[in-house]
Amino acid sequence: MSFITRGFSGRSRERDDRLPPGQTLVHDFPVLSAGPTPDVDTADWEFTIRTESGEHRWSWDEFMALDIEDVSTDIHCVTHWSKLGTSWRGVSLDTLFADVETEQEYVMAHSYGGYTTNIPLDELLDGKAWIAFEFDGEPLDPEHGGPARLLVPALYFWKSAKWVRGLEMMDQDEPGFWEQNGYHLHGDPWKEERYW
Amino acid sequence: MQHLDGNSLAGPLAEFFAFDVTTARARCNGCGEVAELARAMVYRSDAGAVVRCGSCGQVLATLVESEDRAWIGFSGVSTIEVRRAPASS
Ligand SMILES: [Zn+2]
Numbered sequence: 584m585s586f587i588t589r590g591f592s593g594r595s596r597e598r599d600d601r602l603p604p605g606q607t608l609v610h611d612f613p614v615l616s617a618g619p620t621p622d623v624d625t626a627d628w629e630f631t632i633r634t635e636s637g638e639h640r641w642s643w644d645e646f647m648a649l650d651i652e653d654v655s656t657d658i659h660c661v662t663h664w665s666k667l668g669t670s671w672r673g674v675s676l677d678t679l680f681a682d683v684e685t686e687q688e689y690v691m692a693h694s695y696g697g698y699t700t701n702i703p704l705d706e707l708l709d710g711k712a713w714i715a716f717e718f719d720g721e722p723l724d725p726e727h728g729g730p731a732r733l734l735v736p737a738l739y740f741w742k743s744a745k746w747v748r749g750l751e752m753m754d755q756d757e758p759g760f761w762e763q764n765g766y767h768l769h770g771d772p773w774k775e776e777r778y779w
Numbered sequence: 780m781q782h783l784d785g786n787s788l789a790g791p792l793a794e795f796f797a798f799d800v801t802t803a804r805a806r807c808n809g810c811g812e813v814a815e816l817a818r819a820m821v822y823r824s825d826a827g828a829v830v831r832c833g834s835c836g837q838v839l840a841t842l843v844e845s846e847d848r849a850w851i852g853f854s855g856v857s858t859i860e861v862r863r864a865p866a867s868s
């Protein structure tokens with residue numbers, strides 16, 4: 584027993600404790616995509632939050648006039664790579680939800696191109712999620728989800744929907760695209776919630 | 780994002796189907812097109828493969844693989860036609 588304990592603590596000393604189980608550090612930024620890269624002009628871009636009582640809508644210019652935050656965070660992909668201390672700029676979902684009244688507790692994120700992913704609302708609020716439009720000081724590249732993507736660093740990165748165009752409130756948690764097709768409904772990297 | 784054609788599915792799916800999926804024809808339940816899977820567009824990423832209809836782009840099928848399991852979804856296919864070996868006479 585003491586042998587096992589010593590083995591485990593020895594390993595955890597060598598390992599960066601910002602790295603969830605089963606993850607490896609990378610320094611590039613691999614691209615995951617379920618389809619062609621949508622070509623979305625900021626002149627046509629809009630972002631909506633749809634609730635049981637109606638719709639809130641922002642154009643690109645309205646969106647850029649909101650409070651913009653600098654975000655430094657670790658990101659973890661379900662395919663076993665993590666990147667530490669990535670830097671982003673975006674609008675907090677707390678800002679976007681400031682005037683939104685809803686009793687519904689679950690969110691489906693919708694993207695240009697048709698991708699969807701589900702997230703409980705309480706995991707998007709209190710400084711936990713952003714709509715990001717800059718990565719590493721540059722406008723977000725279309726391959727990485729530009730003009731804007733959801734950023735939810737506490738969950739595996741497939742939840743950080745690229746090319747996001749809106750959030751739809753739901754009464755119940757329902758699976759999005761990858762969640763219907765094998766990936767975990769929730770996706771917490773610290774619990775290794777990778778697959779069904 | 781580059782895509783491959785449906786022939787790239789032959790290897791990954793050979794493990795799961797007793798017939799050659801690439802020559803099977805499938806009906807897209809988006810546009811109704813009936814086409815060999817070889818003619819579909821396949822987007823491959825580390826997360827999985829997404830097979831899209833060659834005519835309308837709708838998702839026909841998905842393939843997700845972990846170390847010990849695989850998930851094959853046919854969310855956009857209504858029917859698959861499989862060719863039988865000719866009966867011997
Ligand atoms: Zn079609």
